[in-house]
Amino acid sequence: MITQSGPSPDGYDPRADRDLPPASGRGDPHRVPEHFPGVSHHEPIGLRRRLALNRMGTFDWDLDRGFMDLDPGALEVFDLRPDEYDGAPMSLVCRVPPEEGIRLDAALSQALQAGTSSYGAYFRVRCRDGTPRWTHSQGRILHDADGLPYRIIGIVREASGELADSALLHSLQKERQRQTVMVQQVTVALSRALSVADVTRVLTGIGGARRFGADGLLLGLTAGGRFEVIAVAGMGGDVPEEMLTSQLDDTLPLSEAAVSRRPSFLGSRGELLARYPRLRPYGEVLPTGSSSFLPLIAQDTVIGALGLFTTEPAVQSTEARNLALALAGVVAQSLQRATLFDQERELATGLQATMLPRRLPEICGGEVTVRYHPASVGRDIGGDWYDVIALPQGRTGLVVGDVQGHDTHAAAVMGQLRIALRAYAAEGHSPETVLVRASRFLAELDTERFATCTYVQADLKSGALQVARAGHLGPLVRDGARHVDWPEVRGGLPLGLADAFGHDHFPETQLFLEPGSTLLLCTDGLVEQPGRDISAGIDALSAAFGAGPEKLEELADRLSAHLWAEPGSEDDMALLLLHRPAGSGAATTPRLRLHVHQADPSGTAEVRSALRRTLDQWRAGEVTHDVEVAASELIANALTHTESGALVSVELLPDTPRRIRLEVEDRSSSWPRRRSPGETATSGRGLLLVEALADRWGAEPRGSGKALWCEFVVPEMPEASARVR
Template sequence: MADRAAGALSLPDDWPAHADVSLTLNRMGCFDWDLTTGLMHVDEPGLDVFDLHPDEYDGHPASLAARVPADEAVRLDSMVAQALKRGSDHYGAYFRIRCRDGTLRWTHTQACVRRDESGRPVRIIGIVRDATQELADSSARVEVDEERRRQTSVVETTTAALAHARTVQDVIELLKNSHGLEHLGATSLVMGLLESGRIRLVAEGPEGSFVPGTRYTRVDDQYPMSEVVRTLAPRFIESKEDFAESYPRLWHAIGDRDISAAAYLPLIAQARPIGALGLLYRDKIGFTPEERNLLVALGSSIAQSLQRAVLYEQEHDLAEGLQQAMLPRRIPEVPGAEIAVRYRSARLGQDIGGDWYDIIALPGGRVGAVIGDVQGHDTHAAAVMGQLRIVLRAYAAEGHTPATVMARSSVFLHELDTDRFATCTYAEVDLTTGVVQMVRAGHVDPLIRNQDGSCRRLPVPGGLPLGLSAEFGRLEYTVSTVELDPGQTLLLYTDGLVEQPGADLDDGMQLLAALVDDGPHDLQLLADQLCEVVDERGGDDDVAILLLRRKGNYAPQVFGRLQQHVGQNDPEALRSSRHMVRAAVRAWGAHERADEVELAADELITNALLHTDGGAVVTVRVLSGIERRMRVEVEDRSSALPRRRDAGESGVSGRGLMLVDRLSESWGVESRGSGKCVWCEFLIPDRPRI
């Protein structure tokens, strides 16, 4: 029955086709290479693949060399040699041949290696074929895949770059300067942020592409950015007609710019709109599904970056406000000294830290200079810094020695129940004598700048940082004494000025010394120049700088000084002190103010004896500076500070400090380590010159 069916089909005489016919029809040829003799048989279809006539081939592989470029021949020889060496049974490769007309054509070969009983290769039998069409089809697919990869790469590259953007301006600059939009084919862009129900245009590019009247638009306006913000869906405009019909007001302004398509994307973060992005194209018709998906992904990345940037700026403003609030609002005028201070926040990292400076006016022509750095770069570090600065200032103003100021500040920080420590340098400068008492707690060494501009490092023995010294019970701080000559400048700074990642601290110190050496003489200009270096360098640490120069012409003189101790329940000593004040007034030419001086001094002495335990020390002196002043000081052992108040109902008590305030030019209270000193000053005429 099968025979009858076969006969009924009436198959062709040459069916099935011989293998040679199949190979020929598919532009394939065969070869048989005998490795022992070196001869290679190539059939006629195979020679046709090589664009050779039969009479042009002599049976040796070298005859094919004319059709194989040299670099391709080297690659093929290397591939065959490796296959034979590794013991492979098969190999295959694409290579090019040069045709008679000089053009290159892709060819493919595939072969089987025959070996003898010992494994030695003896023959290679294979085929060669024309691969032009195959690779053409493959190339088309590769181009499509390459375009997809390119567009995906643009989104990935842009997303990676956006990850480093820290501010809204960083995001804007990245989009305007990036070549990513060019790779996407866009000719211009616009971006707006949603603020209080309006869209504020924050970026447009290239320059000159801004449309007047669109800087601020309402969400309910008939604009594409308004629409995508309202609907939270992208809007793809695929033709000029679509643009003109949907948004006639905007098209009227940009219709002459040859815009053929546009993509407007909502910028959504945490499920709410924060703005919109528009990409405008020339010579583009429609958007493929892949392009739409890529643009939506790009919009999502931009939105997340903008959200991070907005939150970062808000946090930075809060931290910077806290930092500025914790630093001194102003630096007091200090007679006999020039002072310059600066603070620069970090350009990387969290931007804010615990660096601080302070200037503390002390009695007797002295001034305290403080530079410090609380560990960490966050708002907590700034908060700890503020508390520590105030406490250290209070200890110094109470009259404690520099070593005691440091020790007590360390105990305070340790008891603050924080995990932070702080480095600090405290210098107490006597501007009259130039003597500087300095204590260093884990901080970098200060510098001294001479009058000629030369600069040197000032090695100061140091102790543990504040907080750590209290924790380990090592509260002894060494006090170093140096002299600051007139015109010399003391430079205090935090480590952010000299430390750089991967660099040695000594190199940073030498660089700073060189900058100071070559810097301007004016302290304010010098401080600005150091800050410019910090700004250019960037870095992940904030910087505080304090420069203090001793003036050469400051030499306050004391013309006369009288002092007496007045004990409680000692009327004779009280009368004697009053007599001393009266005699000083007459001797120093203050007759016109005798009653005022005596009355104010009597009130201060009486208050000390009535409201404190123990006696008082009364000192009267004349200070000569720009103007002559008589100063009355009453020192006692009580730390309770006097306060000015109104008189009681009986009118007997409460007038003391009110009288002192009215009678004297100035008065005040200075804390001392063992108590306090209440003082008042009176202007007195200069002595007549003979």
């Protein structure tokens, strides 16, 4: 309870009559109690009881402390028990609906900003049983010697009786329904706006001005002593450039509203031009009707101003003005939140950018470009990264990876992992060794995050690519004829998890980048979207990759703009493109090298799948099946008759006619023997099949074993058919 040593300057003494008991009859909001227990017919009735008999109560609001004292009569009006109210005005939200609270706040804010000594407003409360009750609040605003408000003394009373069956009630209800719809529409539309750009899209989009009951609007922000208009809708033409940015002064209505912190309401365009002569040269741009200029104040800070215009002249009612102020408050809160979001996002993306390479090294024999986009929604940053590393002997290391999570911790782990992986690669280690050491490094960071990664060691002079991946997407390759291939690249577990599960093995796959071909590496943010299978995203990427421009920079822009920027893209994205120009380097031989482990039952099937994809890229045609069968037989021979695995190599020899050479190498020095199996034998036909299918075959000794080889002549494709593919 608030106390005061004596009467206030306005003549009110809050000490009077504070200790009288509350009125009875709390259950029925419309029943007026006829008497109080224990009071005789002729006993004097105190002030509090007189008020309670008339469904009326008082409040004492200390603005400095934010404490509002309600007497028992006021608690009755709000249908509150004493233990349900703690003195904080926000405690009334259980009885005052949000739209009614906005109107009350607007009426009080207007009175405080105008410096008046009183205010009043009708509003509704929702009783304990859910029924609505019309209420009226009226307050006297007390000011100190400096003219600043410090206290409000007022009354609240039930108003259902005086408004019942009256034209005023019908009018108020209809107007409040309209205003409620407007408040709800504006609130819902702005609730989804995260950035300042989102807020301006809501205000200038379809139905933007109509949500405010206006035909046009202007929105501006204050910054550095200047006022800048950032959103325009419904004007009669383009707003002149010199009017979009101005000094903060009283020569323009929006600027004056921001400086004075007071709204202004004008009935017509003529009244507007008379008050602001500076607008006269641009009068044709402005609508002919009424206008409102409202300061946007959030947490006692002016952040801008909002101008609303109508096509019809009108004198705005108190209710309409209060609604406009309430809507301006919603816009101010949204803009403040959006400004904070933009600042946080700028900081987050700046942090992410500092952890990515500042520049790419010059590479010999090729061209490389990268793209990175932070997440399209939210303020979080991600762990996607790329890197291009100059390696010994003129080779180049290419990395694309993604650390689990979308926060600053993921970005910090990414920065450490990128530097460690770069160091291991620069030492000249093989791709498998680089990923093994990077996985061990991540496991020792004492973090619960894991990372996926693809690492490519490229020799652009020969076109050879050594690829290893850790739970990440493999590369895509587009050749000079725009044929896109997604080669099968064996991989291991994500970095960090590989050590935890004891499977730190990242097998390498050798690919070949022909002259005129382009290699693509990316993170899943480019191909994965909520509610869509990732294979659909990969198909879309392949189609866009194949149909994209020839120039590398334009291709990168096209892929990142048209795929990543699709609606629903929420993840961050890293993209890396490597192009080997046509005619670069000496003539080389396309080659595929794969290793099949002795104890890997699925190895042969994986080799056959990789062979099919590679031979399709080489346009091997009908000979593809023969190469697959021969490879299966030679691999089975190595795994069955030796104690080692098999190293499979396939080359496209540039002779005329073209030939495909298949080699399967093992570590056994035992020479193969041709057998003559009987009709019922279950083995011994492998070399017979190879001899029957291949044009040539043989065996060669190697330093640590031997290699069986065979060659197949590739039939020439008709020119028309080649163009179609």
